[in-house]
Amino acid sequence: MSLIAATAIAVKDDLPYFLVEKNSENYQFFTAKMHRHNHDTSLGAVLRAFKALGPIDFDQWRLGELTSVKNNNTLMSLYAFEVSDMSTIESKLDHKLMFVPANKLHKLLESVQTRAFVRFEE
Numbered sequence: 001m002s003l004i005a006a007t008a009i010a011v012k013d014d015l016p017y018f019l020v021e022k023n024s025e026n027y028q029f030f031t032a033k034m035h036r037h038n039h040d041t042s043l044g045a046v047l048r049a050f051k052a053l054g055p056i057d058f059d060q061w062r063l064g065e066l067t068s069v070k071n072n073n074t075l076m077s078l079y080a081f082e083v084s085d086m087s088t089i090e091s092k093l094d095h096k097l098m099f100v101p102a103n104k105l106h107k108l109l110e111s112v113q114t115r116a117f118v119r120f121e122e
Helices: 042-053 084-092
Strands: 002-012 015-023 026-028 030-034 062-071 074-082 098-101 110-118
Touching: 002 042, 002 062, 002 084, 002 098, 015 030, 042 074, 062 084, 084 098
Parallel strands: 002 074
Antiparallel strands: 002 015, 002 030, 015 026, 015 098, 062 074, 062 110
């Protein structure tokens, strides 16, 4: 089993917002479990995990970047999706995840390994 991280990014008033979850006092990226022995893919595991939280319609989600993030000294893949309708997504996820502005996520964003960005182009 491997853990895969994911977030959605939306822009409001020229400030990026990241879809994250809150645990006690810190924010963290959403994570999904991937089971290679079941021929699972990392992207499939992430999408199924989001769907398990609520009835998400992925038609408007655009896969933007794939990078890595350090979590408890473990390096995980991080999928970032570009989205536009933050309030609908939060509502569909029953507010289990929330969009938080980047200026409140300094510690979390420092865990992203920026040397490993892979951009998905159209």
